[in-house]
Amino acid sequence: MKKLKFTSLLLSGILAVGFVSGCSSNKEVVKLDPKHKPLPDYVLNTSEKIIETYTMAATYPEVVASVPCYCGCNEQDGHMSNLDCYIDQMGPDNEVQEWDAMSIS
Known part of the structure; x- marks a missing residue:
């Protein structure tokens, strides 16, 4: 019985911490490496939100590349993933060229 109470209390504490940190107004600012x-004027x-999205696409290209292109541009532009909608060319060190x-749009 004590073990069940302890487990319930521990789980409640973890959930409370997760909730509080999830509702925090402190937002991590992602800067472009x-x-x-540099981001072009049409982004700036x-x-x-769009500036942040382009910056995150450059920061986490492997994540964005795992999402299929869903806007239909792949038919006309040959996009293979969502990364192609943000970045046209990447260098050997994953730098946006x-x-x-x-x-x-």
């Missing part, structure tokens, strides 16, 4: 080509002249404007 200088190894990448949009919302903060050319951006793609497809995700602006």
Whole structure:
């Protein structure tokens, strides 16, 4: 019985910490690594959310590449994954050499 109470209490504590940290207003700011080509004006002249999305695509290309392209651009542009909608060309060290404007619209 004591073990069940302890387990329940421990689980409640973990959930409470997770909830509080999930609701925190502290937001990690993701900055574009200088190894990448700077974001173009067509990205910088949009919302903060789009700028953040392009930055995250460059920061985590393997994650974005695992998501299939779902907007239909793959039929006309040959996109293989969602990464192709953000980045047109990457170098050997995963540095962005050319951006793609497809995700602006």
